[in-house]
Amino acid sequence: MSRIPRKNKRTTRARSKNSKNNEISMEDDEPAAVPGKDPMMAYGEKAIRLTVNWIIKTNAAPGGLADWYAKQILDSKESSKSESISANFAAKNRMADLPCIETTRIKLKHLADGQKDYIHANLVKTIYAERTYIATQHPMESTFEDFWRMVFYENVDTIIAVFAQEDDLPLYFPNEAGKFANYGKFFVNNRKVTQPTVKYTPVIHQIEILPEGCSNSRIITLLHYAYWPKNQFPVSPRIVMKTLRCVKSDKTTNGPLLIHCSNGLNRVGCFILTDLMFDLAFRNIDTDIPKMVKSLRAQRFNLLSNKLHFVYSCFVFLDYVRIRCKRFNVFPDLLKEINEFEVMINKEIGLLCVKEPPPAKNNTKKDCTIDE
Numbered sequence: 001m002s003r004i005p006r007k008n009k010r011t012t013r014a015r016s017k018n019s020k021n022n023e024i025s026m027e028d029d030e031p032a033a034v035p036g037k038d039p040m041m042a043y044g045e046k047a048i049r050l051t052v053n054w055i056i057k058t059n060a061a062p063g064g065l066a067d068w069y070a071k072q073i074l075d076s077k078e079s080s081k082s083e084s085i086s087a088n089f090a091a092k093n094r095m096a097d098l099p100c101i102e103t104t105r106i107k108l109k110h111l112a113d114g115q116k117d118y119i120h121a122n123l124v125k126t127i128y129a130e131r132t133y134i135a136t137q138h139p140m141e142s143t144f145e146d147f148w149r150m151v152f153y154e155n156v157d158t159i160i161a162v163f164a165q166e167d168d169l170p171l172y173f174p175n176e177a178g179k180f181a182n183y184g185k186f187f188v189n190n191r192k193v194t195q196p197t198v199k200y201t202p203v204i205h206q207i208e209i210l211p212e213g214c215s216n217s218r219i220i221t222l223l224h225y226a227y228w229p230k231n232q233f234p235v236s237p238r239i240v241m242k243t244l245r246c247v248k249s250d251k252t253t254n255g256p257l258l259i260h261c262s263n264g265l266n267r268v269g270c271f272i273l274t275d276l277m278f279d280l281a282f283r284n285i286d287t288d289i290p291k292m293v294k295s296l297r298a299q300r301f302n303l304l305s306n307k308l309h310f311v312y313s314c315f316v317f318l319d320y321v322r323i324r325c326k327r328f329n330v331f332p333d334l335l336k337e338i339n340e341f342e343v344m345i346n347k348e349i350g351l352l353c354v355k356e357p358p359p360a361k362n363n364t365k366k367d368c369t370i371d372e
Contacts, residue, residue, distance in 0.1 A: 037328070037330070038324055038327075038328035038330050040282055040324065041321075041324050041325070041328065041330055041331065042330075043282070043283075043284055044281055044282040044283060044284040045284070045331075046284055046286075047280065047281045047282075047283075047284045047285055047286050047287060048281045048282065048284075048321060048334075049331075049334065050281075050286055050287070051277060051281045051287045051289070051317065052318060052321060052334055052337070052338070054289060055289075055314045055317070055318060055341070056337050056338075056341055059314075059341060059344065059345075064311075064344070064348070065307075065310065065311045065314060066307045066308060066310075066311050066348065069293075069307040069310045069311070070307050072290060073290070073293055073294065073297070073304075073307075073310070074305065074307060076294075084099035084100055084101060084102050084105075084301075085100075085102060085118065086098070086099045086100040086118070086120065087099070088118075089118045089120075091142055092118060092119065092120060092140065092142065092143050092146070093120050093137075094120065094137040094138065094140060094262065094263055095137075095263050098120075098263065098265075098301060098302060099301050100118075100120045100121070100122065100301065101122055101298075101299060101300065101301050104122040104123050104124065104299045104300070105118075105119075105121070105122055105123075106119055106121040106122065106123060106134060106136075106150055106154060108146060108149050108150060108153075109149070109153040109154075110149070110153060110211075111149075119136070119143065119146045119147070119150055120136060120137050120143075120264070121134050121135065121136035121137075121150060121258075121264070122134070122135050122136070122299055122300040122301075123256065123299070124272060124296060124299045124300055124303075125299075126276060126292055126295055126296070128280060128285050129276055129279055129280065130279055130283075131256075131257055131275065131279065132256040132257070133256055133257050133258070133259060133272050134150070134154065134156065134256045134257070134258040134259070135259060135260075135264050135268045135269070135272065135299075135300040135303060136150075136258065136259075136260045136264045136268075137260060137261075137262065137263050137264040138161075138163055138167075138169045138170075138172075138260050138261065138262050138263075138264075139170070139172040139260075140170070141170050144172050144183040144184070145183045145184025145185065145186055147172060147183075148183050148184075148186040148188060148209055149184075149185075149186065149211075150258075151209060151220060151258065152186065152209050152211060152218055154255060154256060154258075155254065155255030155256075156220060156255050156256060156257075156258045157220055157221065157254060157255050157257075158220065158221045158222075158223065158246075158247050158257055158258070159220065159221070159222045159223065159258045159259075159260070160202075160223050160225075160243055160247070160257065160258070160259040160260075160271060161222055161223065161224045161225070161260060162224075162225055162228050162259070162260070162261040162267045162268070162271070163224075163226070163260075163261060163262060164226050164227060164228060164229040164230075165226065166229040166230070167229060167230055167262050169262060173188055173190065173205065173207060173222065174188065174189070174190040175190065175193070175205065175224075176190060176193065177190055177191065177192050177193045178190065178191075185211055185212035185213075186209060186210070186211055186212070187208075187209070187210040187211075187212075187217075188207060188208070188209055189207070189208040189209075189210075190205055190206070190207055190208075191206045191207070191208050191219070192204075192205070192206040193205055193206075194206075195359070196359040197359050198359055199236070199238070199356065199358070199359065200234065200236045200238035200239040200242055200356070201239070201242045201243075201246075201359075202223040202224055202225040202239075202242070202243050202246065203223070203224045203225075203226070204221060204222075204223055204246065205221070205222040205223075205224065206219060206220075206221060206222075207219070207220050207221070207222050221246075221247075223243055223246050223247070225239055225243060227239075227354060227355070227356035227357075228261075228267060228354070229354060230261070230262050230266075230267075231266075231306070231352070232352050232353065232354050233308075233312055233349055233352050233353045233354070234353065234354065234356070235353040235354060235355050235356070237312075237315055237316040237319045237320075240270065240271060240274050240316045241316065241319075241320055243271070244271070244274070244275055244278070257275075259271050259272065264300065264303075265300075265302055265303055265304070265305050265306075266304060266305060266306045266309040267309070268300075268303070269296065269300075269303040269304035269305075269309060269310075269313075270304070270309045270310075270312055270313045270316075272296060272303075273292070273293065273296065273304065273310070273313040274313045274316045274317055276292060277289070277313070277314075277317045278317065278320065281317070289314075293310070308348070308349055308352070311345065311348065311349065312349060315341075315342070315345050315349075318338045318341060318342070319338070319342065321334060321338060322334075322335060322338040322339070322342070325338070
Protein backbone atom coordinates (compact mmCIF):
# COMPACT_ATOMS: atom_id res chain seq x y z
CA MET A 1 0.00 0.00 0.00
CA SER A 2 1.26 3.47 -0.75
CA ARG A 3 2.11 5.57 2.26
CA ILE A 4 -0.97 7.01 3.91
CA PRO A 5 0.25 10.29 5.41
CA ARG A 6 -0.12 11.36 8.99
CA LYS A 7 -2.86 13.52 10.37
CA ASN A 8 -2.84 17.31 10.42
CA LYS A 9 -3.79 18.71 13.81
CA ARG A 10 -6.33 20.93 12.11
CA THR A 11 -9.58 19.48 10.89
CA THR A 12 -12.43 20.84 8.87
CA ARG A 13 -16.03 20.88 9.89
CA ALA A 14 -18.29 17.99 9.01
CA ARG A 15 -19.68 18.03 5.52
CA SER A 16 -22.65 15.95 6.60
CA LYS A 17 -24.66 15.32 9.76
CA ASN A 18 -25.56 11.74 8.99
CA SER A 19 -23.46 9.97 11.62
CA LYS A 20 -26.11 10.29 14.29
CA ASN A 21 -28.40 8.21 12.12
CA ASN A 22 -25.87 5.40 11.68
CA GLU A 23 -25.00 6.52 8.18
CA ILE A 24 -21.39 6.43 7.04
CA SER A 25 -19.62 9.31 8.73
CA MET A 26 -17.41 11.65 6.74
CA GLU A 27 -16.95 14.12 9.56
CA ASP A 28 -13.89 12.91 11.44
CA ASP A 29 -10.28 13.54 10.46
CA GLU A 30 -11.14 15.69 7.46
CA PRO A 31 -7.81 17.19 6.32
CA ALA A 32 -7.21 20.92 6.28
CA ALA A 33 -6.85 22.33 2.77
CA VAL A 34 -3.27 22.60 1.53
CA PRO A 35 -3.47 23.95 -2.03
CA GLY A 36 -0.80 22.68 -4.34
CA LYS A 37 0.37 19.61 -6.15
CA ASP A 38 -0.11 16.27 -4.41
CA PRO A 39 2.92 14.14 -5.33
CA MET A 40 1.11 10.88 -4.58
CA MET A 41 -1.90 11.72 -6.73
CA ALA A 42 0.26 13.17 -9.49
CA TYR A 43 2.43 10.05 -9.66
CA GLY A 44 -0.49 7.64 -9.72
CA GLU A 45 -2.98 9.80 -11.61
CA LYS A 46 -3.52 7.47 -14.57
CA ALA A 47 -4.14 4.34 -12.50
CA ILE A 48 -6.13 6.23 -9.87
CA ARG A 49 -8.42 7.69 -12.53
CA LEU A 50 -8.89 4.32 -14.20
CA THR A 51 -9.80 2.68 -10.88
CA VAL A 52 -12.14 5.48 -9.83
CA ASN A 53 -13.80 5.58 -13.25
CA TRP A 54 -14.38 1.81 -13.26
CA ILE A 55 -16.03 1.95 -9.84
CA ILE A 56 -18.18 4.97 -10.71
CA LYS A 57 -19.19 3.58 -14.12
CA THR A 58 -20.03 0.14 -12.74
CA ASN A 59 -22.08 1.63 -9.94
CA ALA A 60 -23.99 3.81 -12.41
CA ALA A 61 -25.32 0.75 -14.25
CA PRO A 62 -28.67 -0.77 -13.18
CA GLY A 63 -28.22 -2.51 -9.83
CA GLY A 64 -24.91 -0.78 -9.17
CA LEU A 65 -21.75 -2.39 -7.86
CA ALA A 66 -23.64 -4.86 -5.70
CA ASP A 67 -25.60 -6.28 -8.62
CA TRP A 68 -22.49 -6.42 -10.81
CA TYR A 69 -20.62 -8.33 -8.11
CA ALA A 70 -23.46 -10.76 -7.53
CA LYS A 71 -23.78 -11.61 -11.21
CA GLN A 72 -20.18 -11.44 -12.40
CA ILE A 73 -18.42 -12.85 -9.35
CA LEU A 74 -20.74 -14.69 -6.97
CA ASP A 75 -22.88 -16.29 -9.71
CA SER A 76 -19.91 -16.99 -11.94
CA LYS A 77 -19.18 -20.61 -12.83
CA GLU A 78 -15.53 -19.91 -12.20
CA SER A 79 -14.77 -21.37 -8.79
CA SER A 80 -11.91 -22.87 -6.87
CA LYS A 81 -11.52 -26.49 -7.86
CA SER A 82 -8.39 -27.22 -5.87
CA GLU A 83 -8.47 -30.23 -3.64
CA SER A 84 -8.93 -29.69 0.07
CA ILE A 85 -8.14 -31.91 3.04
CA SER A 86 -10.14 -29.72 5.43
CA ALA A 87 -12.85 -32.35 5.84
CA ASN A 88 -10.27 -34.57 7.54
CA PHE A 89 -9.75 -31.90 10.20
CA ALA A 90 -13.33 -30.91 10.98
CA ALA A 91 -12.48 -30.13 14.61
CA LYS A 92 -10.16 -27.36 13.41
CA ASN A 93 -12.65 -25.69 11.08
CA ARG A 94 -14.94 -22.94 12.29
CA MET A 95 -17.27 -23.60 9.33
CA ALA A 96 -17.91 -27.21 8.35
CA ASP A 97 -18.77 -26.33 4.75
CA LEU A 98 -15.80 -24.01 4.09
CA PRO A 99 -12.94 -25.90 2.45
CA CYS A 100 -9.37 -24.71 2.75
CA ILE A 101 -7.76 -24.62 -0.69
CA GLU A 102 -4.84 -27.04 -0.69
CA THR A 103 -2.57 -25.18 -3.11
CA THR A 104 -2.46 -22.04 -0.97
CA ARG A 105 -2.94 -23.62 2.46
CA ILE A 106 -0.45 -22.64 5.16
CA LYS A 107 1.29 -25.77 6.42
CA LEU A 108 2.38 -25.72 10.03
CA LYS A 109 6.11 -26.13 10.52
CA HIS A 110 8.40 -27.86 13.01
CA LEU A 111 5.98 -30.60 13.99
CA ALA A 112 6.99 -34.10 14.97
CA ASP A 113 4.10 -35.47 12.90
CA GLY A 114 3.99 -33.86 9.47
CA GLN A 115 0.50 -35.25 8.92
CA LYS A 116 -0.80 -32.76 11.50
CA ASP A 117 0.30 -29.61 9.67
CA TYR A 118 -3.27 -28.41 9.02
CA ILE A 119 -4.64 -24.98 9.87
CA HIS A 120 -7.53 -23.21 8.12
CA ALA A 121 -5.43 -20.41 6.65
CA ASN A 122 -4.37 -19.45 3.14
CA LEU A 123 -1.51 -17.43 1.69
CA VAL A 124 -2.96 -14.76 -0.61
CA LYS A 125 -1.00 -12.66 -3.07
CA THR A 126 -1.32 -10.93 -6.43
CA ILE A 127 1.09 -9.91 -9.15
CA TYR A 128 2.80 -6.53 -8.68
CA ALA A 129 1.58 -6.18 -5.08
CA GLU A 130 4.14 -5.20 -2.44
CA ARG A 131 2.53 -7.27 0.28
CA THR A 132 1.39 -10.86 0.80
CA TYR A 133 -1.37 -11.87 3.19
CA ILE A 134 -2.46 -14.75 5.35
CA ALA A 135 -6.26 -14.92 5.42
CA THR A 136 -7.58 -17.05 8.23
CA GLN A 137 -10.43 -17.69 10.63
CA HIS A 138 -10.52 -16.53 14.25
CA PRO A 139 -8.63 -19.17 16.26
CA MET A 140 -10.71 -21.81 18.00
CA GLU A 141 -9.72 -22.89 21.50
CA SER A 142 -8.46 -26.15 20.01
CA THR A 143 -6.23 -24.26 17.55
CA PHE A 144 -4.64 -21.55 19.74
CA GLU A 145 -1.29 -23.33 19.66
CA ASP A 146 -1.55 -23.90 15.90
CA PHE A 147 -2.28 -20.20 15.37
CA TRP A 148 0.77 -19.00 17.29
CA ARG A 149 2.93 -21.64 15.62
CA MET A 150 1.85 -20.23 12.25
CA VAL A 151 2.51 -16.63 13.35
CA PHE A 152 6.00 -17.46 14.64
CA TYR A 153 7.29 -19.67 11.84
CA GLU A 154 5.67 -17.79 8.93
CA ASN A 155 7.48 -14.65 10.13
CA VAL A 156 4.28 -12.68 10.63
CA ASP A 157 5.06 -9.22 12.03
CA THR A 158 1.54 -7.78 12.15
CA ILE A 159 -1.91 -9.23 12.82
CA ILE A 160 -5.11 -7.38 12.01
CA ALA A 161 -7.77 -8.85 14.27
CA VAL A 162 -11.34 -7.83 13.43
CA PHE A 163 -13.83 -9.19 15.92
CA ALA A 164 -16.48 -7.64 18.12
CA GLN A 165 -18.06 -8.63 21.41
CA GLU A 166 -21.20 -9.54 19.49
CA ASP A 167 -19.22 -12.18 17.58
CA ASP A 168 -18.86 -14.18 20.82
CA LEU A 169 -15.38 -15.49 20.00
CA PRO A 170 -12.71 -16.77 22.40
CA LEU A 171 -9.79 -14.50 23.24
CA TYR A 172 -6.58 -16.15 22.06
CA PHE A 173 -4.08 -13.70 23.52
CA PRO A 174 -3.59 -11.94 26.89
CA ASN A 175 -5.14 -8.51 26.32
CA GLU A 176 -3.58 -6.62 29.23
CA ALA A 177 -0.02 -5.31 29.38
CA GLY A 178 2.15 -7.51 31.58
CA LYS A 179 -0.13 -10.54 31.25
CA PHE A 180 1.07 -13.76 29.65
CA ALA A 181 -0.20 -17.21 28.79
CA ASN A 182 1.08 -20.54 27.51
CA TYR A 183 -0.71 -22.02 24.50
CA GLY A 184 0.70 -25.50 24.16
CA LYS A 185 4.39 -25.05 23.45
CA PHE A 186 4.14 -21.29 22.87
CA PHE A 187 4.64 -18.61 25.50
CA VAL A 188 2.70 -15.46 24.59
CA ASN A 189 3.38 -12.27 26.52
CA ASN A 190 1.58 -8.93 26.14
CA ARG A 191 4.34 -6.35 26.56
CA LYS A 192 2.39 -3.18 25.80
CA VAL A 193 -1.13 -1.99 25.00
CA THR A 194 -1.82 1.34 23.30
CA GLN A 195 -5.43 2.45 23.52
CA PRO A 196 -6.92 4.77 20.86
CA THR A 197 -6.98 8.48 21.51
CA VAL A 198 -9.12 9.31 18.48
CA LYS A 199 -11.98 7.59 16.70
CA TYR A 200 -11.69 4.75 14.23
CA THR A 201 -8.32 3.42 15.32
CA PRO A 202 -7.46 -0.07 16.60
CA VAL A 203 -6.08 -1.05 19.97
CA ILE A 204 -2.39 -1.81 19.44
CA HIS A 205 -0.91 -4.78 21.32
CA GLN A 206 2.80 -5.53 21.36
CA ILE A 207 3.04 -9.32 21.70
CA GLU A 208 6.10 -11.43 22.44
CA ILE A 209 6.08 -15.05 21.24
CA LEU A 210 8.54 -17.70 22.41
CA PRO A 211 8.35 -21.40 21.43
CA GLU A 212 9.36 -24.03 23.97
CA GLY A 213 13.05 -24.80 23.72
CA CYS A 214 13.82 -21.67 21.72
CA SER A 215 16.02 -18.89 23.12
CA ASN A 216 14.97 -16.18 20.66
CA SER A 217 11.51 -14.69 20.94
CA ARG A 218 9.74 -12.62 18.30
CA ILE A 219 7.83 -9.38 18.85
CA ILE A 220 4.73 -8.82 16.74
CA THR A 221 2.08 -6.11 16.54
CA LEU A 222 -1.57 -7.08 16.95
CA LEU A 223 -4.11 -4.48 15.81
CA HIS A 224 -7.54 -5.20 17.25
CA TYR A 225 -10.62 -3.31 16.09
CA ALA A 226 -13.66 -4.30 18.15
CA TYR A 227 -16.51 -2.34 16.55
CA TRP A 228 -17.03 -4.15 13.26
CA PRO A 229 -19.43 -7.06 13.93
CA LYS A 230 -20.14 -9.77 11.40
CA ASN A 231 -22.45 -8.73 8.53
CA GLN A 232 -22.16 -5.04 9.45
CA PHE A 233 -19.80 -2.14 8.71
CA PRO A 234 -17.87 0.53 10.62
CA VAL A 235 -19.62 3.88 10.66
CA SER A 236 -16.53 5.39 9.01
CA PRO A 237 -14.19 4.11 6.28
CA ARG A 238 -11.38 5.64 8.32
CA ILE A 239 -10.99 2.44 10.34
CA VAL A 240 -9.68 0.53 7.33
CA MET A 241 -7.38 3.39 6.32
CA LYS A 242 -6.02 3.97 9.81
CA THR A 243 -5.46 0.29 10.53
CA LEU A 244 -3.52 -0.15 7.30
CA ARG A 245 -1.58 3.00 8.16
CA CYS A 246 -0.57 1.34 11.45
CA VAL A 247 0.72 -1.66 9.51
CA LYS A 248 2.72 0.54 7.18
CA SER A 249 4.23 2.50 10.05
CA ASP A 250 5.67 -0.72 11.49
CA LYS A 251 9.10 -0.72 9.84
CA THR A 252 9.79 -4.34 10.83
CA THR A 253 6.99 -5.65 8.62
CA ASN A 254 8.66 -7.98 6.13
CA GLY A 255 6.57 -11.14 6.46
CA PRO A 256 2.98 -11.66 5.34
CA LEU A 257 0.26 -9.55 6.92
CA LEU A 258 -2.09 -11.87 8.81
CA ILE A 259 -5.73 -10.78 8.87
CA HIS A 260 -8.58 -12.62 10.52
CA CYS A 261 -12.23 -12.15 11.38
CA SER A 262 -14.66 -14.83 12.51
CA ASN A 263 -14.52 -16.99 9.37
CA GLY A 264 -11.78 -15.19 7.45
CA LEU A 265 -14.01 -14.21 4.53
CA ASN A 266 -15.68 -10.81 4.32
CA ARG A 267 -14.00 -8.43 6.74
CA VAL A 268 -10.68 -10.04 5.86
CA GLY A 269 -11.44 -9.72 2.15
CA CYS A 270 -12.38 -6.07 2.59
CA PHE A 271 -8.99 -5.27 4.13
CA ILE A 272 -7.06 -7.21 1.50
CA LEU A 273 -8.87 -5.79 -1.52
CA THR A 274 -8.71 -2.23 -0.21
CA ASP A 275 -5.01 -2.50 0.56
CA LEU A 276 -4.31 -3.86 -2.91
CA MET A 277 -6.25 -1.06 -4.59
CA PHE A 278 -4.31 1.51 -2.56
CA ASP A 279 -0.99 -0.14 -3.30
CA LEU A 280 -1.40 -0.59 -7.04
CA ALA A 281 -3.28 2.59 -7.95
CA PHE A 282 -0.98 4.94 -6.03
CA ARG A 283 2.04 3.27 -7.62
CA ASN A 284 0.38 3.95 -10.97
CA ILE A 285 -0.18 0.29 -11.78
CA ASP A 286 -3.40 -0.38 -13.67
CA THR A 287 -5.82 -2.29 -11.46
CA ASP A 288 -8.12 -4.83 -13.09
CA ILE A 289 -10.59 -5.15 -10.22
CA PRO A 290 -12.64 -8.07 -11.66
CA LYS A 291 -9.50 -10.07 -12.36
CA MET A 292 -8.05 -9.22 -8.94
CA VAL A 293 -11.17 -10.32 -7.07
CA LYS A 294 -11.32 -13.60 -8.96
CA SER A 295 -7.66 -14.21 -8.18
CA LEU A 296 -8.20 -13.57 -4.47
CA ARG A 297 -11.19 -15.89 -4.34
CA ALA A 298 -9.17 -18.60 -6.07
CA GLN A 299 -6.71 -18.51 -3.17
CA ARG A 300 -9.11 -18.25 -0.22
CA PHE A 301 -12.35 -20.11 -0.82
CA ASN A 302 -15.42 -17.85 -0.75
CA LEU A 303 -13.41 -14.74 0.15
CA LEU A 304 -15.64 -11.64 -0.11
CA SER A 305 -18.77 -13.74 -0.37
CA ASN A 306 -20.95 -10.81 0.70
CA LYS A 307 -21.48 -8.36 -2.16
CA LEU A 308 -21.79 -5.39 0.19
CA HIS A 309 -18.30 -5.97 1.56
CA PHE A 310 -17.03 -5.59 -1.98
CA VAL A 311 -18.99 -2.34 -2.28
CA TYR A 312 -17.54 -1.15 1.03
CA SER A 313 -14.00 -1.88 -0.18
CA CYS A 314 -14.58 0.33 -3.22
CA PHE A 315 -16.08 2.97 -0.96
CA VAL A 316 -12.99 3.06 1.28
CA PHE A 317 -10.70 3.47 -1.72
CA LEU A 318 -12.76 6.28 -3.18
CA ASP A 319 -13.01 8.06 0.14
CA TYR A 320 -9.24 8.18 0.47
CA VAL A 321 -8.98 9.63 -3.04
CA ARG A 322 -11.65 12.17 -2.02
CA ILE A 323 -9.62 13.15 1.04
CA ARG A 324 -6.55 13.88 -1.06
CA CYS A 325 -8.48 15.69 -3.78
CA LYS A 326 -10.08 17.94 -1.19
CA ARG A 327 -6.94 18.53 0.81
CA PHE A 328 -4.71 19.48 -2.11
CA ASN A 329 -7.45 21.03 -4.21
CA VAL A 330 -6.73 18.72 -7.16
CA PHE A 331 -8.86 16.74 -9.62
CA PRO A 332 -12.19 18.54 -8.98
CA ASP A 333 -13.90 16.27 -11.51
CA LEU A 334 -13.04 13.18 -9.44
CA LEU A 335 -14.08 14.91 -6.24
CA LYS A 336 -17.51 15.71 -7.66
CA GLU A 337 -18.08 12.15 -8.88
CA ILE A 338 -16.93 10.61 -5.60
CA ASN A 339 -19.20 12.89 -3.56
CA GLU A 340 -22.17 11.77 -5.64
CA PHE A 341 -21.12 8.12 -5.32
CA GLU A 342 -20.92 8.35 -1.53
CA VAL A 343 -24.43 9.75 -1.27
CA MET A 344 -25.76 6.71 -3.16
CA ILE A 345 -23.71 4.20 -1.16
CA ASN A 346 -24.91 5.72 2.10
CA LYS A 347 -28.44 4.76 1.13
CA GLU A 348 -27.34 1.21 0.40
CA ILE A 349 -25.29 0.30 3.45
CA GLY A 350 -25.73 3.19 5.89
CA LEU A 351 -28.31 1.31 7.94
CA LEU A 352 -25.84 -1.56 8.45
CA CYS A 353 -23.22 0.67 10.06
CA VAL A 354 -22.40 0.48 13.75
CA LYS A 355 -21.11 3.20 16.05
CA GLU A 356 -18.17 2.99 18.40
CA PRO A 357 -17.83 4.57 21.84
CA PRO A 358 -15.60 7.66 22.16
CA PRO A 359 -11.94 7.03 23.02
CA ALA A 360 -10.71 7.54 26.55
CA LYS A 361 -9.97 11.22 27.18
CA ASN A 362 -7.08 10.52 29.54
CA ASN A 363 -5.10 8.61 26.94
CA THR A 364 -2.36 10.73 25.41
CA LYS A 365 -0.38 8.13 23.50
CA LYS A 366 0.15 8.46 19.78
CA ASP A 367 -2.16 6.79 17.27
CA CYS A 368 -1.80 5.82 13.66
CA THR A 369 -3.67 8.37 11.56
CA ILE A 370 -4.37 8.93 7.90
CA ASP A 371 -3.65 12.59 7.27
CA GLU A 372 -0.64 14.83 7.62
